[in-house]
Amino acid sequence: MKPKENDTEKPMLAVLRDLEVGKSHTYPIERMSSLKTMCTNFGAQWDKTFSTKTDREKRIITVTRTA
Numbered sequence: 001m002k003p004k005e006n007d008t009e010k011p012m013l014a015v016l017r018d019l020e021v022g023k024s025h026t027y028p029i030e031r032m033s034s035l036k037t038m039c040t041n042f043g044a045q046w047d048k049t050f051s052t053k054t055d056r057e058k059r060i061i062t063v064t065r066t067a
Helices: 012-018 029-046
Strands: 024-028 050-055 060-065
Touching (some): 012 029, 024 029, 029 050, 029 060
Antiparallel strands (some): 024 060, 050 060
């Protein structure tokens, strides 16, 4: 699978932990299930909120830190 524009070698958990309010990160759509689970579970533990947006045509999911 070809890496997407914003996809890095950094683990998803580390990206979510370090994501600043208003910033976003994009992943391949194949990681959607685990990404949404992490946003819900760790967001609650860390007292942070995230939103996700899926682009089916581009086959990506973007997570944004909202608070």
